[in-house]
Amino acid sequence: MYNFDEVINRKNTNSISYEGWKSSYEHLKVDGAFPFGDDYIRMWVADMDFATPPEIIEAIKERLDKKILGYTQIFDSKYYETLEKWFLEQYHWEINTKEIVISPGVVPALLRLVPLLIKPDENILISTPSYGPFNLAGTYHNRQVFNSKLRKNNHRFEMDFADLEQKIKDPSLNIKLFILCNPHNPTGSVWTKEELYTLGKICLDNNVWIISDEIHCDLLRTGKQHIPLATIFKETDRIVTCTAPSKTFNLAGSLMSNIFIKNESVRKQYQETYHEVLSPLNIAATQAAYSKCLPWLEALKQYLDANFQLLETILLKELPHAKFSIPEATYLAWIDISYYIKNLPNKHKLTEFFIKNAGVVVEDENKFVNHSAGFIRLNIACSQAVLIEGLNKITNSLKTINQ
Template identity: 50%
Template sequence: MLHLFMTYDFDEIIDRDGTNSVTYEGWRSFLFANEQDLQIPYANHELISLWVADMAFSSPPPVLDAVRARLDRKILGYSKIFDPHYGKVLKDWFLEHYSWDIDTDELVSAPGIVTALNRLVPLLTEPEDQILITTPSYAPFKRAGDQCGRGVVFSPLQENEGKYEMNFADLRQKIENPVNRIRVFILCHPHNPTGRVWTTQELKELGQLCLDNDVWIISDEVHSDLLREGQSHTPMAALFPHSDRIITCSAPSKSFNLAGNMLSHIFIKNTTMRAEWKRLFSDYHSPLSIAATQGAYEHGAEWLRQLNRYLDANLQFLKDFLTEHLPEARYQIPEATYLAWVDLSAYLPKRKDTDRWAVFFAQKAGVLIEGQEDFVANAEGYIRINIACPKATLHTALIRMAEALNN
């Protein structure tokens, strides 16, 4: 696979019609589940999808090559990960990119990190226990508690000139209050939707607070490869190597546009909990998922480097566009992810035609985004825009959105 010196085309427009894409064909059941009769004056092919977190780019050519090579083996039978080279590829990736020497004996797998959260919360807690999340939050964090009957406690992040920070006084008060029975903290690292890369100092303070109070940490690190120039990612578990109460969730899904690959890596150091996971859950996988994941981590580094450069440019383009055309919008380029967190609060008093940004932009601009209601709490007036698309697509969407707001 000679991909080292290739230049990848992130400007390519790829037709997703007829591919059973959640992004392209499943948007109504996700964004407007309770509004199935909502009238949107755009045909499906006219809509621009900037909502769910998968990319409009081709998955990496080295990954597609790995899948084709696996297909050439002709039999797609029952498959687990037996080849030790797979573990070596993972070890090399985490060591090179995060200086984290993983132990593959701690590794279990899941179809996705959301599935892992839904499995882990009831494993780690009793019915009367509660979990703690910071807000705004990726909505499945809350649902991981809701669907198994666990209470969910919120600690609002504090915004300081566009930069979000943890409120450690609030976190301490909620964790140390025995009435709350906090047993699990779900950390989003880097953070979705704000794009924060938590510093080593922040992680150490949070980790010590949780561990001193017998609180498990589930660290969702799925966005860790999608860093702005000059940023670095430190795994939470790497800072507390002797603790067995930190569970790390990682996957190639965001980094390499493999959300449909359905293979995530869950590192569970605690032997009792890992044994219980293995007792309850299967680790069979699609043979194509195994090939794609190994191909991504073994041959995808250069593609990822070029991707991040393209994302940097798109995020800057968004900032420049908002400054010129929507000057009352508040937005800071995120430290990680391909998700832009934009405050449109200043435009709300001028809009009497909707109380939901997702409805407004779908009807008035033919652009699908997620609004404040999709991020649990502490998100009033905000939208999240997925900028991982060709620049021309992003530009068209922004022109439509600006015209709708300024009309």
């Protein structure tokens, strides 16, 4: 029903995936051109190379047929009823739609929320490696951002609760906000109910706000279950939950996220400070995603499961010393290739290495704040043919420097 094997040409679409990396690596050009010309496999930024679901495209077309794209906000209750049904059926979460504020994305929401939740002399804690904008959310507002290293336990990354509690209780650090990634990017861990309860108790018992970024919650491996943090701590109003259809349905350019702010004072400040005028096309896309695209999502997850199995098989055969476990969620592979880069003169610029030597764009440690040396993150949300080609180029380039 859905063709995830289709290879779509994103040239001349102003795509960040296709064009966005180039300006940062102009110094790698030779005689005005990159070593592999335009023939690059892009496995970096977190949007998919799959077509946006046809049900969403059709909903956008239907909205365009209404002929006027004027000033728009959400007045039709069907939008909120759609969200109520989605979160209840998928996550047993009875949301309160009055808590929702609309943001043009989760990253803008993080930047907006920090000064509303904590004072200028209060600081932030994150688990690392971390999605880079979590750090930016603090530094942009001159807050210190402290790191707690995730621990590797067999094949899974886990939070170090003793370290988290020690840092949160340290008065010299003055931590008043924890930014949680649930499920985690880049490691792909899906936090269990017990883990979320332990984290929540540590934070809430010490008067620490929690922003829970749950943007990857729909992209689970078969058999895994996402638990919204807010469903465990129903009585508190010190948890802000960030959700969006963007990762799930390949709508990153749609710029529409649903942010749940239970605290009335904070929500009022947010609404008074940020008065959104929305795109009518984005509203149509979001509503269609949550009301019509579950079959597409189920098919997508099966395809991603197969891609991860393929990735694991190739790595075991071609790079047996690479450390990789199939993540519990996301379409992002977190791979430790430290063994294979011992001979590199600069082990901290792996993105540059693969641009120059493989014709593949990946993300290296510099995008993930801390505790990520020797790792690369691969976006495997592409056709299996492209995945195989990209992995062949990566493995061949690493074998070359280890001959």
